[in-house]
Amino acid sequence: MAKPKYKLETIPVWDALEKDDECFLCALMKEAEQHGVDFYLGSSVMNPETRVKVNENGFCFHHFHLLSKAQKAQGLALICDTYLEQSREKLKKSFQLLQTSPSGRKMNKAIDLFNSEISNREKGCLICTQMQTRLDRYLYTIIYMSQYEEPFREALKKSKGFCLHHYKELINNASDVLGAKEGAEFIKFITDVELNNIERISKDVLWLTQKYKSENKDKPFNGCEDAHKRTVSKMIGDYRVIDPIKNLK
Ligand SMILES: [Zn+2]
Ligand SMILES: [Zn+2]
Structure with a gap:
């Protein structure tokens, strides 16, 4: 068994898996997001470094x-x-050019400058970045434990799997955590889990469409009342990182 390179986040990962959501990485990201909001609105806001x-x-x-x-x-x-205040300072030159440039090439250049200042200004969200740091640790933990801890692997096999975006993150990180050979084994394992769950949800949402037909009016929902929402959670995910600083590199 390879020794883990990082501290494993065993407890939060197990707790989230046991919630039995459509994607337990989404559930962990929801917690991470809330933590980020509380952090930046809490006492840290008084800290000059923050x-x-x-x-x-x-x-x-x-x-x-x-x-x-x-x-x-x-x-x-x-x-x-x-x-x-900082935004005003950064945009000062750009505003001046927009006030003073003649029409044509110079004005177009001033508009271009403003466009790029604004898009740079809104890149690298601190809460997204905090969420990404946690996501990296959770991905590592899930991949590592599924390979080396049998009870976790069994629980994962019976789980509802992941949204497609977090599944994508898992397959992209597999070989970094386990090396190429074991990484490929993990990818095969997790793909089976994912496909079984996509099959389950597609049956559920199909039954929900059938339930609206008059001949099925009195038949039971079989737990498919919310299949449309669960399908959205599976396809798109409920919580994910939008704009971490590391994507800027
Ligand atoms: Zn997810
Ligand atoms: Zn953000």
Whole structure:
């Protein structure tokens, strides 16, 4: 058995697996996201180091709105105050060019500059980055334990599998964790689990469509009342990293 390279996140991974969701990595990402929101609106906002990071990177569209919905006016006001100030400073030159450039090539250049300033400004969300760090550890743990811990492998076999996006993350990380040969074994194993679950959900959603036909009105739902929602969770996932800093590299 290869010794794990990183600390295994055994407890949160087991707890999430036992929740029996359509994707337990989505469940773990939900927790990670909540942790990120609480962290940036909590006492850390008073920490100068955190404020510098927030000013530099900010948050993606989705996470700035989550911070806004959290109803913590003081914390978000502090973030916004310095983030807006820094944004004004960064955009100053660009605004000036938009005010003073003549029409034609120079104005087009000023617009291009503003476009790139804005897209850079909104890249590298700190909450997405925190979520990515946790995701990397969870992926490592799942791949490692499924290869070396039989009870976990058995539980995984009986699980509901993953959303397609987190399945993709698992197959992409397999050989980094286990090497090429064992990585390929893991990919085959997890693909079987995933395909069985896609089959299960496709039957469920098909039955839900049939239930709406008048001849099936009095037949039981067989637990398929929410199959449409579970199909969305399986195809797209419920919680995932949108814009981590590492994707900028
Ligand atoms: Zn997922
Ligand atoms: Zn984000």
